[in-house]
Amino acid sequence: MPFLILGRREWGLLSLLFTAEFARGAFFFTFLPFWIVNYLGFSITIVGFAISAQYLTETLFKTIAGWEFDRLGRPVLAGGLVLSFLSLLLIKWWPVPPVIIAAAGLFGLGFSPLWPGVISLVAPVGTPRRATRISLVFAVWLAGAGGGMVSVNFIMAKNYDPVFWLVIALWVLALIIAWLSTDHRRLLTAPGNGAAGPGPGSILKTLKYMATNKITINILFPGMFLQTLAAGLLLPVLPLFVQHHLHLNHNQYGLLLIAGGAAAVLSLLPMGYLADRVALKFLLGAGFGLSSLLLAYLASSSGAAEAFLLAVCLGFSYAMILPAWNSLLAKIIPPENQAMGWGVFATIEGLGITVGPALGSVVARLIGMPATLLTTTGVLLIASFFYLLYPLEKVLTRE
Numbered sequence: 001m002p003f004l005i006l007g008r009r010e011w012g013l014l015s016l017l018f019t020a021e022f023a024r025g026a027f028f029f030t031f032l033p034f035w036i037v038n039y040l041g042f043s044i045t046i047v048g049f050a051i052s053a054q055y056l057t058e059t060l061f062k063t064i065a066g067w068e069f070d071r072l073g074r075p076v077l078a079g080g081l082v083l084s085f086l087s088l089l090l091i092k093w094w095p096v097p098p099v100i101i102a103a104a105g106l107f108g109l110g111f112s113p114l115w116p117g118v119i120s121l122v123a124p125v126g127t128p129r130r131a132t133r134i135s136l137v138f139a140v141w142l143a144g145a146g147g148g149m150v151s152v153n154f155i156m157a158k159n160y161d162p163v164f165w166l167v168i169a170l171w172v173l174a175l176i177i178a179w180l181s182t183d184h185r186r187l188l189t190a191p192g193n194g195a196a197g198p199g200p201g202s203i204l205k206t207l208k209y210m211a212t213n214k215i216t217i218n219i220l221f222p223g224m225f226l227q228t229l230a231a232g233l234l235l236p237v238l239p240l241f242v243q244h245h246l247h248l249n250h251n252q253y254g255l256l257l258i259a260g261g262a263a264a265v266l267s268l269l270p271m272g273y274l275a276d277r278v279a280l281k282f283l284l285g286a287g288f289g290l291s292s293l294l295l296a297y298l299a300s301s302s303g304a305a306e307a308f309l310l311a312v313c314l315g316f317s318y319a320m321i322l323p324a325w326n327s328l329l330a331k332i333i334p335p336e337n338q339a340m341g342w343g344v345f346a347t348i349e350g351l352g353i354t355v356g357p358a359l360g361s362v363v364a365r366l367i368g369m370p371a372t373l374l375t376t377t378g379v380l381l382i383a384s385f386f387y388l389l390y391p392l393e394k395v396l397t398r399e
Helices: 008-039 044-072 074-093 097-111 114-122 130-156 161-181 200-212 214-234 238-244 250-275 280-300 304-330 335-366 369-389 392-398
Strands: none
Touching (some): 008 044, 008 097, 008 114, 008 238, 044 214, 044 335, 074 161, 130 161, 130 250, 214 280, 214 304, 214 335, 214 369, 238 369, 250 280, 280 304, 335 369
């Protein structure tokens, strides 16, 4: 079992990831759309641009943040969390559109070292049962982000203000955990390397290796962009779509997210088992294809019962994608610059989720919220056909 292979520091890092993702999921993915539109009275496009700004800065700086974390460790992570904390205070005390968008960008900058830092320490190259560790990191990430999105719905049913203080308190807790779980020096070195962090030459070498790898260029980069673009399109729109078109209140929306998240978590283990025995292209193609069809159905649905059934099915379809996707990513991470390698991948993923919220909010404002869901359907269909038609296994075998 995973708990048998982790030490106290690894559990601390997983707790950090859970706490930070819980706070971000609660704030940006559920609270912010309702607060900006329903409480402050601003347009949905402010929501989209704020979320996009947060992902834009995280995307732009994640590679360099991973490189710096490989070199310095604790100061990079703690400094980033402090920066994000200050951005939350800015939004709290100065809630006007330019400040909200700029502070959201500041939050993303501070958040950028977290993911590459945690996964490079919990699942380093050469560690026994690394695939299990990677799956555990993704499960904690999913549980944290999903838990945050769900839980604040029940708080917002009474009042918006406590959500801010909850997120701020969680961020202080994350900062404490980060300080206790990391060190000033570089904690991981690849076999045969010294303790010194990577220099500029190793950055260029790592980027060249990843940029010339056929799996990276032909398979991972297109898939990363398409799937995160699809997710980004939905982020500013889905909470409001559920409220205005499906007529669900905050508590019902929370239960809807629980249903979808539980289906995803319960399906991950069997889908991971299947990913070791079935061609990855079929799992990826089927997962993206099923997700697209379910979202198209959701765009035209109007009842709560339909919505809950579709949420469960969407959770299942996401679980089809995640284990196969993790298997692809783990093949390309360079052992000498692991945090940076994960940072490069997260940067490419961030391009899609940076463009998505702004585009999704504009489509919703000009055409309607169901149109955003249908746009997402089209993006996922493209991803599905891409993986079904591309000779994925042949490229993997050659590599």
